[in-house]
Amino acid sequence: MKKVIAVAAVLISATAASVQAKPPTIPLDCGKAKGASVQRQYLDAASGGGNIYNVQVTFTGKKPAPAKVESVLRECIATAVAKDASKDVLATAWLKKRAGDRDTDDEQISPFSGSKYISYTATTKKVEVHDLVLKLKKK
Numbered sequence: 557m558k559k560v561i562a563v564a565a566v567l568i569s570a571t572a573a574s575v576q577a578k579p580p581t582i583p584l585d586c587g588k589a590k591g592a593s594v595q596r597q598y599l600d601a602a603s604g605g606g607n608i609y610n611v612q613v614t615f616t617g618k619k620p621a622p623a624k625v626e627s628v629l630r631e632c633i634a635t636a637v638a639k640d641a642s643k644d645v646l647a648t649a650w651l652k653k654r655a656g657d658r659d660t661d662d663e664q665i666s667p668f669s670g671s672k673y674i675s676y677t678a679t680t681k682k683v684e685v686h687d688l689v690l691k692l693k694k695k
Contacts, residue, residue, distance in 0.1 A: 586635040587613055587628040591620070592649075594632050596639075611636050611647040614662060616655050622667035625649045626674070629667070633676050633683050645676040 584594040597610045611632050615625075629647045636645045650662040666672065671688040 584632055584635050586632040590624055590628050591615055592628050596636050608644040608646060609636050611645055614650045614652055616652045619651050626667035629674050637676050642678055644678050647674050
């Protein structure tokens with residue numbers, strides 16, 4: 557779980573470091589019926605993001621059941637792909653304990669066991685759950 561959080565932190569910090577013009581972070585109209593707020597961020601190659609979209613789904617209050625989280629992630633990936641299917645989409649879910657709390661206090665939640673994530677791959681046009689594999693740099 558810590559690895560997933562670290563990857564997400566790198567992706568988010570990479571976005572802030574970018575100085576090139578890029579599409580803005582936009583809200584996505586999905587997941588509202590299930591109590592989530594959603595935004596799509598563009599992570600360009602210059603920022604280290606790899607020219608992908610990061611869809612962040614945030615639930616507030618009670619932690620939702622894994623099946624609900626997965627359902628909203630899949631729904632929101634489909635919404636992001638409908639807007640632009642030419643880029644890969646990574647989706648992450650977050651829990652905000654109380655409305656008004658800072659985003660930096662949100663807890664990442666996953667509907668999958670172990671270190672897994674869900675994404676859309678533009679080249680294959682598939683949404684799949686993957687094992688997180690971190691490659692260590694050799695010294």
